[in-house]
Amino acid sequence: MLEQLDFYGLSDQGRHRDTNEDCYIAQSIGRREAVLLAAIDGVGGYEGGEVAAGIAQETVIALLSGSAQAETVLTEPVLAEPVQQINEAITEANNRIYEKARTDAILSAMGCVLTVAIADPVARRVYYGHVGDTRLYLWSEGELRKLSRDHSIVGLFEDLGQLTEEEAMQHPKRNEILRLLGRDLQQPNDENFINTGTADFVPGDMLLLCSDGLTDLVTKKEISLVLSHELSVKAKAQALVDAANQAGGHDNITVVLAHFRQ
Template sequence: MEISVSPWRSAARTDIGKVRAGNEDAFLDLPDQGLWVVADGMGGHQNGALASRLIVENLAELPAEGGLEERVGRVRQCLHHLNRRLGQELTVTAERPDPVIGSTVVALLTDNERAACIWAGDSRCYLWRRGRLYQLSRDHSLVQQLIDENQLSPEEAARHPAAHALTRAVGASEHLVLDILEFDTYPGDTLLLCSDGLYQSLSPDALGAALNLPSTGMALQRLFDLALDGPARDNLSAVVIRR
């Protein structure tokens, strides 16, 4: 009987931060299945925590067998189902009229040398490869849209009052549009999935320096030490994954 050992190592953590009363983030860390997720809930603590928890719990139950395309299809199907559920059933039974119950999601799937990143919202996926940091995901936010349309410079966008307004999230609208990026991976590649609470307080140089450390655990510890050294106004979540 052949036993396959995952070539991937990972470490994951979430923290409430210094300001929030509760944690609306959730994560999934399943290196043996080649699946990692960060979800950042929205709509008040109870609703946000429910939405992010539903995402990670449902994705954790998906079968791990099959090729990358098949598994990506399952993740998409699961997230579209949750989008309908959060948008319809849960909204109707909630105490307040028409509350928002939603969550960002960023998921990473790996299969041998191939990987796929799937996301909606502003939780991010970064790749550290051969001394360079790449942001693989593109924020689904009003500010990113304004930058893309050349209406704002990145510096102006950072100061924009609607900087955190999302244009996509699971549960936020009737039709969920997911972005998917497939790519080859190489030995030594390090990937980071994180909520906006983590990356907003760290410069790209600081992210890269942390991801360059010898182990995923050390990288994760450095990221949280740096983020919690700052104001940490939001919940913080991160998964560091290395091949």
């Protein structure tokens, strides 16, 4: 059962940004081969966005890797209540960012968006939580399917089929987000703040978590082509980042991959 997942995370400054306000998580949790994954995109300008993303990263790791069950029946999830615990970790990260922003005028506008996932090959499930316009995709049987829902007007119209992918990528308001961590204090289980879910995750499948620095510039077709190649997850992540930079590299670019080997 060990070493069934290959995973890798990569974050790049891009070609036009002075700093990188993105960060990620890609690490094993518990004593089984489950992994904690996240793509985090800071907002609020320079130091603020970077600080907010760092708080979210630190909080999610502390609450979810620390909650992983060391001894579990193999058919049980690596966390007692994965979706609920992801929800609580994101809520806590939000509240810590909010409180930090209130103590420092320089950081007053800071926030972040994020997508968090736990891939559990024993349970053959992925559990996730999401706020903003970072994304979670499932690559399965040659098809790339978006599991998360964008919290932006443009993303909403794209998800509803009212905008094509190309129209959404070129829309002047594509980066105007409706939800982010750090704006207000939150309570867990608010569906108007965090979207959560779970999906099958079986041998041969791959997860992609990414910031909009990738998806604003690289189409699903182009992403699918990279994922279909017989490359390591490290090489695939680098290829996706390179594609975004070659397309302009206008923003920070973060890519996290987890492949369930057959």
